[in-house]
Amino acid sequence: MPYALREALAAFRRTPVLTGLSATMISLSLFVVGLFGIAAHNIRRVLERVEERVEVVAYLRDDARPDAVRLAQNEIATFPEVREVLYISREQALELAKQELGELRSLFGELEVNPLPASFEIRLKAGHHRPEEVQAVAQRAGAYAFVEEVRYGREWLDKIYLLRRVAGAAALVIGGAFAAVAMLIIGAAVRMAIFARRDEIAIMRLVGATDGFVQRPFLLEGFLTGLLGAALALSFTFLVYRILSGAVFQLEWIPDGWTLSGLAAGGVLGIGASAAAVRRHLRGI
Amino acid sequence: MILFDHVSKEYPRSGLALNDVSFQVRKGEFCFLTGHSGAGKSTVLRLIHMADEPTRGEVRVSGYASGKIRPREISMLRRKIGYVFQDFRLLLDRSAAENVAFALQVTGARAAVIRVKVGRLLAQVGLAAKAESYPAELSGGEQQRVAVARALANDPIVLLADEPTGNLDERATRGIFDLFRSINTAGTAVILATHDLELVRQNSGYRVLELDHGALVYDSTSSS
Numbered sequence: 001m002p003y004a005l006r007e008a009l010a011a012f013r014r015t016p017v018l019t020g021l022s023a024t025m026i027s028l029s030l031f032v033v034g035l036f037g038i039a040a041h042n043i044r045r046v047l048e049r050v051e052e053r054v055e056v057v058a059y060l061r062d063d064a065r066p067d068a069v070r071l072a073q074n075e076i077a078t079f080p081e082v083r084e085v086l087y088i089s090r091e092q093a094l095e096l097a098k099q100e101l102g103e104l105r106s107l108f109g110e111l112e113v114n115p116l117p118a119s120f121e122i123r124l125k126a127g128h129h130r131p132e133e134v135q136a137v138a139q140r141a142g143a144y145a146f147v148e149e150v151r152y153g154r155e156w157l158d159k160i161y162l163l164r165r166v167a168g169a170a171a172l173v174i175g176g177a178f179a180a181v182a183m184l185i186i187g188a189a190v191r192m193a194i195f196a197r198r199d200e201i202a203i204m205r206l207v208g209a210t211d212g213f214v215q216r217p218f219l220l221e222g223f224l225t226g227l228l229g230a231a232l233a234l235s236f237t238f239l240v241y242r243i244l245s246g247a248v249f250q251l252e253w254i255p256d257g258w259t260l261s262g263l264a265a266g267g268v269l270g271i272g273a274s275a276a277a278v279r280r281h282l283r284g285i
Numbered sequence: 286m287i288l289f290d291h292v293s294k295e296y297p298r299s300g301l302a303l304n305d306v307s308f309q310v311r312k313g314e315f316c317f318l319t320g321h322s323g324a325g326k327s328t329v330l331r332l333i334h335m336a337d338e339p340t341r342g343e344v345r346v347s348g349y350a351s352g353k354i355r356p357r358e359i360s361m362l363r364r365k366i367g368y369v370f371q372d373f374r375l376l377l378d379r380s381a382a383e384n385v386a387f388a389l390q391v392t393g394a395r396a397a398v399i400r401v402k403v404g405r406l407l408a409q410v411g412l413a414a415k416a417e418s419y420p421a422e423l424s425g426g427e428q429q430r431v432a433v434a435r436a437l438a439n440d441p442i443v444l445l446a447d448e449p450t451g452n453l454d455e456r457a458t459r460g461i462f463d464l465f466r467s468i469n470t471a472g473t474a475v476i477l478a479t480h481d482l483e484l485v486r487q488n489s490g491y492r493v494l495e496l497d498h499g500a501l502v503y504d505s506t507s508s509s
Contacts, residue, residue, distance in 0.1 A: 003390060200376055200387075206334075208363035208439065209391035211356060 007217035018189040026229025029178025034237030036171025043164045056122040056152040064146035081128035086121040186273035218278045226270020230263045292342035302328040304499040315469045318478040320496035326478035367436030367444040371451035373428045375420045381431045382416040388438035406434040426457030443474040
């Protein structure tokens with residue numbers, strides 16, 4: 001076994017409580033990130049499904065001229081975001097209303113005048129459902145003189161996007177705070193390890209070990225602690241996912257790329273904290 | 286091989302430790318560095334080891350110059366310099382053999398090479414039978430022999446000894462000094478810092494450098 005790895009593993013044996021505390025703190029910070037990650041990922045999935053169904057409906061005035069309406073329909077269909085434009089005449093609208101609202105059928109049957117306006121149902125291409133894109137299409141469709149009103153469910157679209165942003169920001173802030181505490185604890189663990197081995201380090205220097213050689217076991221110790229913390233965090237997150245997914249919601253597990261990034265983040269946190277502590281404290285020996 | 290060129294060293298707290306010191310030590314030379322405690326003997330050794338940088342002047346060791354040497358080169362230079370201290374500085378949780386092996390491990394030597402070399406070094410200092418003993422089980426003289434074996438591990442060109450007999454009785458002192466002499470005979474330069482004038486007097490054939498309050502006040506080669 002290489003010297004650095006042997007020494008790093010020996011450090012785990014020498015100070016198991018401190019190592020355990022460091023790994024637990026890293027795992028807590030990444031656990032928080034993991035939970036918010038699941039939330040953000042599932043909100044995104046819901047959003048994607050909802051987005052597919054987002055369409056812009058432009059209601060037309062009753063006095064709109066048929067040739068102008070046809071021209072507009074063709075024009076709107078050429079917008080880059082638009083997949084298709086369906087023209088729903090007043091009669092079709094009434095028919096649809098009767099079908100969709102079966103229990104009120106008798107009410108519609110008694111009407112002498114059709115109260116429903118004609119409309120364009122503007123369906124958007126995949127990947128063009130962001131609020132600002134939908135709004136742009138709605139604005140351009142609303143610019144026609146014979147368009148009375150445009151609807152596209154703006155409020156709830158905005159709300160879902162906001163929710164996703166809030167979840168992401170909360171994960172970053174809370175996870176970041178935990179990560180900072182984790183780094184301080186790893187730093188303390190490494191400082192104690194350096195203190196416990198100060199005689200050895202002094203002799204290493206004396207007989208001509210390079211700084212890299214002296215630092216490597218400590219960096220490796222930090223890296224392994226971080227990796228251990230990340231693995232713990234992943235287990236906790238998966239446990240919570242299983243509990244929630246079976247009982248409360250139908251959830252999707254986070255993508256593999258995120259899992260790997262989480263593990264890497266643990267390792268990087270650990271090695272970063274060690275590097276900072278080692279550089280500062282080896283100078284004093 | 287070692288050159289001090291108008292070297293002064295000032296420490297922020299304790300002030301001037303060396304004042305305009307110039308001398309040269311040649312390959313394979315044996316040289317006493319004497320003076321009262323606080324005269325600057327340890328500072329000279331630390332400067333040779335590049336553990337400190339001179340405040341003024343230049344120290345040159347085996348082609349490396351203070352002020353120009355890079356951190357990695359300092360590590361490489363130290364492999365050519367053996368260093369022993371009054372307090373031995375052994376790792377108490379390791380056996381004699383492990384203490385010697387440590388100096389080879391940290392320079393990346395292979396396990397098979399280390400095993401053979403440690404055996405040879407312990408035999409050279411007369412401790413082959415105590416390879417597995419821990420420092421607490423060894424006498425002061427024996428501990429210093431382990432420290433010398435460790436200092437020789439990387440085949441140094443010079444052995445620096447800072448009051449190596451300060452904690453030893455007369456008999457052990459004699460033994461350690463004989464060991465230094467045989468190391469020197471084999472071609473390694475030795476610089477022995479001591480305030481034990483009796484030891485210097487008994488071995489009057491060797492060069493003596495005397496420091497007083499940081500200044501070099503006597504060099505037996507230039508006076509003879």
